[in-house]
Amino acid sequence: MNSEPKKFIPVVQLSDNETEVKRALQICNACRYCETFCAVFPAMTKRLEFTQADIHYMANLCHNCGACLHACQYAPPHEFGVNIPQAMAQVRLETYQEFAVPAAFGAIYKKTGIPLVSAMSVLFFLLMLAGVWLNETDLFGRYQGDFYAIFPHNFLAVLFGLVFMLAFILLGLGVAKFWKQTSKIIPEGVAQPDILQASKNVLTLKYLDGGHGKGCNEEDDRYTQIRRVFHHFTMYGFLLCFAATSVATLYHYFLALEAPYAYTSLPVILGTLGGIGLIIGPSGLLYLNIKRHPLHGDVNQKPMDRGFIFLLLLISITGLLLLAFRDTAAMALLLIIHLATVMTFFLTIPFGKFAHGFYRSAALLKFAVEERIAKHRAKAK
Incomplete structure (x- = not known):
């Protein structure tokens, strides 16, 4: 027995x-x-x-x-x-x-709508404005596009860099928890072909084509690729802006080339193209979100979706305005507004709509593993 x-x-x-x-x-x-x-x-x-x-x-x-x-x-x-x-x-x-990590912050996902991101942006704007006032900086002076005359470079690099890294660490921990739960049944592990296939599906937004290549359904049963197009503008607009920041960092620390950079320089060109993408894409996505068939999606997600889209629009519009008027007396005020929206975005990275891309990428990676294993087993029979 x-x-x-x-x-x-x-x-x-x-x-x-x-x-x-x-x-x-x-x-x-x-x-x-x-x-x-x-x-x-x-x-x-x-x-x-x-x-x-x-x-x-x-x-x-x-x-x-x-x-x-x-x-x-x-x-x-x-x-x-x-x-x-x-x-x-x-x-x-x-x-x-x-x-979500910390778990107690998970409830924020339901609250990251337009009112919250607007309130956060206003709060950071007031804090930065107070800092400028206490430092007795001329808010309407002409600084020939030198942002660091308003806020020192090292101050911005350390503050925003630390917040950005912390946000991605928290988001990464959350996605790791998701992967650990959903991928226990993959004994073979992840192989290079899986990463390549998942990356291809992510970068091409493969499954926004409906799986049949004709596209999504928005208001009715008519297929359209428009949501996929607006997602591409949004995703690659963000990546171009990230590339612009990365190149500017390389210029500053490794080539000893300090801002402001010429309009024809690589960081400015990348940032401008990215900013334009982040106006076209989110504007289109906001329109589709409002017009979409009521049976699609979840009404509880709409505040989070619209808050994220609205914040991207604020960042891109203020960023392009800052670039256009950097040599005028409006530069300092525009810089403070832009930095306030960027800080709001960084702080909501782990607890807002931005996270969906990382969770979906993890799911697509698991799907690639499952597909590879299924094909291998089918060949072995």
Whole structure:
């Protein structure tokens, strides 16, 4: 007789939203009409049961393209009421909250709307304005584009650099917790082809094409690539601005070339192109967010979505205005406004919409691993 004690396997209590995703996926797994759609459905067909980890994984794998909702014969007003985009969006918000570091800050995800980011920007503006006043700096002086005449370079580099690094450390810890939970069942680990495939899917926004190449559904069942286009403007606009800052840092510390830089210099060109992208992209995304079909997504996410988009617009508009009027008496005031919006963005990185790109990238990496393993096993049979 075996006297070994039985291992205790804790039962995970699913939230109402997680339960709804599980119910919807079980119906989808029986139907499989959308099997050739986005990455969610190939991942779904590899499972007969859906654990909490599976639900979290597929919720972040979902790009909310809307194609499955408009193709589904069981979507509302059918009695089954299957709405994958909405159910996934509700769970995605829960995952951001659950994996947030520190955990107590997870509730901020529901609050990072336009009022909060506006209030934070105003607060930082007033603090910086007070600093300028206490330092007796002429707010409306002409400084020939020299930002460091208002705030010393080392002060800005240390303050904003530390906040930026801390924000990404906290976000990275949250994504690591998500990866640890959702990827326990990958015994083979991650290989180079998985990283390359996931990177390709991220950089091309592959699954904003609906999985069939025709695009998303916005207001109706008509396919369009427009959301993918606006996401590209936003993502590459941000990357260009980051590249501009990186090049300027290289110029300053390694080439002994100090700002202000000429309009034809590489940092200014990169920053200008990035700023333009961050006006076109977020403006389009805000329009689509307002006009989108009411059954898409989750109304609880709209404040977070719009707060993030609004903040990107503030940063890009004030940044371009600062560049255009840097040689005028308005420079100092524009600099303070711009820095206030940038600081707000940095502080909300781990607890706002920006995080979704990193959680989705982790889910796409797991999907690439699963696809590689599935193909390998199919060849071995």
